Amino acid sequence: MLSLVKDRALAPSGRVKIEWARDNMPVLARISKRFSATRVFKGHRVGMCLHLEAKTAVLAEDFLKAGADVAITGSNPLSTQDDVAAALSETGVHVYAWRGVSEQEHRSNVAKVLSLKPDILIDDGGELSITAHLKGSRWLDEIIGACEETTTGVTRLKAMEKAGRLKFPVIAVNDAYTKFLFDSRYGTGQSGLEGIMRATNLLLAGRTVVVAGFGWVGRGVAQRAKGMGSRVIVTEVDPVRALEALMEGFDIMPMADAAAVGDLFITATGNTNIITASHMTVMKDRAILCNVGHYDVEVSVRDLERISKGKTRVRPEVTEYKLKSGRRLYLLSDGRLVNLAAADGHPAEVMDMSFAGQALSAEYLLKNGRKLASKVIRVPQELDLQIARWRLEAFGKKIDTLTKVQRQYAQSWQL
Ligand SMILES: NC(=O)c1ccc[n+]([C@@H]2O[C@H](COP(=O)([O-])OP(=O)(O)OC[C@H]3O[C@@H](n4cnc5c(N)ncnc54)[C@H](O)[C@@H]3O)[C@@H](O)[C@H]2O)c1
Numbered sequence: 422m423l424s425l426v427k428d429r430a431l432a433p434s435g436r437v438k439i440e441w442a443r444d445n446m447p448v449l450a451r452i453s454k455r456f457s458a459t460r461v462f463k464g465h466r467v468g469m470c471l472h473l474e475a476k477t478a479v480l481a482e483d484f485l486k487a488g489a490d491v492a493i494t495g496s497n498p499l500s501t502q503d504d505v506a507a508a509l510s511e512t513g514v515h516v517y518a519w520r521g522v523s524e525q526e527h528r529s530n531v532a533k534v535l536s537l538k539p540d541i542l543i544d545d546g547g548e549l550s551i552t553a554h555l556k557g558s559r560w561l562d563e564i565i566g567a568c569e570e571t572t573t574g575v576t577r578l579k580a581m582e583k584a585g586r587l588k589f590p591v592i593a594v595n596d597a598y599t600k601f602l603f604d605s606r607y608g609t610g611q612s613g614l615e616g617i618m619r620a621t622n623l624l625l626a627g628r629t630v631v632v633a634g635f636g637w638v639g640r641g642v643a644q645r646a647k648g649m650g651s652r653v654i655v656t657e658v659d660p661v662r663a664l665e666a667l668m669e670g671f672d673i674m675p676m677a678d679a680a681a682v683g684d685l686f687i688t689a690t691g692n693t694n695i696i697t698a699s700h701m702t703v704m705k706d707r708a709i710l711c712n713v714g715h716y717d718v719e720v721s722v723r724d725l726e727r728i729s730k731g732k733t734r735v736r737p738e739v740t741e742y743k744l745k746s747g748r749r750l751y752l753l754s755d756g757r758l759v760n761l762a763a764a765d766g767h768p769a770e771v772m773d774m775s776f777a778g779q780a781l782s783a784e785y786l787l788k789n790g791r792k793l794a795s796k797v798i799r800v801p802q803e804l805d806l807q808i809a810r811w812r813l814e815a816f817g818k819k820i821d822t823l824t825k826v827q828r829q830y831a832q833s834w835q836l
Contacts, residue, residue: 614642686710710751
């Protein structure tokens with residue numbers, strides 16, 4: 422089936438972005454070299470639903486070079502880069518993605534990817550996996566398994582497993598140490614702030630930044646905002662994580678209190694209705710709201726629309742809402758993940774690890790998937806450690822190894 426992209430003429434600019442990303446992803450390149458030599462995915466079909474930007478295109482091309490038939494769609498309406506999608510569509514990958522897709526177009530693109538009858542799914546948010554189940558597709562039995570990239574997807578697929586509805590194994594790539602400790606924390610920490618800075622061109626130093634959620638993403642965002650000179654307040658529902666934030670030097674309070682004192686609000690919970698009308702009505706004039714969680718449900722855009730008397734696009738990624746009280750609030754990237762909508766997503770070095778995890782997990786599924794139960798499982802530890810070793814090597818760093826005496830000492834129990 423022909424690809425559907427915004428404009429094929431954009432391909433040259435997309436190609437430059439893809440090659441830049443590839444040059445900064447040596448761990449994935451190492452895996453890809455082996456895949457290409459052995460054509461390990463020959464005869465298989467890989468369906469992908471990921472933020473379609475340069476690093477993702479590298480992964481898709483690597484599956485193609487490994488012999489697979491590959492189809493891809495974006496996992497968020499604002500995270501597709503049209504030039505990258507155009508460049509990727511020239512390689513033989515079936516691409517169904519453009520920036521600004523409607524809900525209906527997105528669903529139709531997901532269906533197009535599934536019409537390839539993929540036997541391996543690479544998902545970010547669980548949409549391919551869940552749609553395949555809901556459609557009751559005849560080829561459901563042919564699906565060897567799926568690899569899931571993000572916390573929100575893992576949460577949903579675990580809920581499916583608990584309900585006894587999951588029909589194939591899922592590897593929670595998100596839960597690999599080489600993913601969440603780096604991609605979710607340092608990746609979103611850096612790219613989240615980059616998105617905010619690109620969108621607003623405003624100073625972070627001296628601003629009071631409220632970070633909702635102190636998970637891996639929230640930790641990274643809070644740390645980086647502190648590093649930029651912001652005064653950071655964290656809101657949480659988990660007492661342990663709240664304590665951790667407090668001891669990291671952040672202030673802790675409920676959103677109802679933080680709403681009145683924050684200058685910039687960043688949601689990172691993966692949950693819904695974190696900032697609603699009751700918070701918005703007490704916010705300072707010109708407060709800025711944005712989100713780095715997977716879906717656009719953390720800042721209630723519906724509430725913002727309801728309590729406003731008008732809105733204006735004041736910069737490409739900034740909408741000014743005039744409240745009935747006369748105050749103005751600024752929403753970035755329509756409440757969608759600001760690091761991908763207003764910037765280029767995570768730095769290549771962290772996606773190098775996350776996508777190495779995707780590639781090795783997909784290969785693991787090929788070899789072992791038919792023997793696995795229909796559960797959400799972790800990335801095998803030896804793969805996780807291998808990725809870390811290769812990434813250290815790429816940084817030009819060496820570490821010690823245990824001596825025989827140390828190994829024995831560490832394993833002994835005698836006093
Ligand atoms: N923007 C990106 O590129 C990117 C990258 C990685 C993950 N994500 C997404 O970011 C979200 C968070 O991921 P994570 O890995 O940090 O998840 P996590 O589960 O580690 O952390 C979420 C935190 O939010 C807290 N929380 C939940 N409801 C809350 C509420 N009402 N108020 C305050 N805190 C609340 C939880 O207690 C938890 O500590 C997910 O949607 C994930 O898919 C986005």
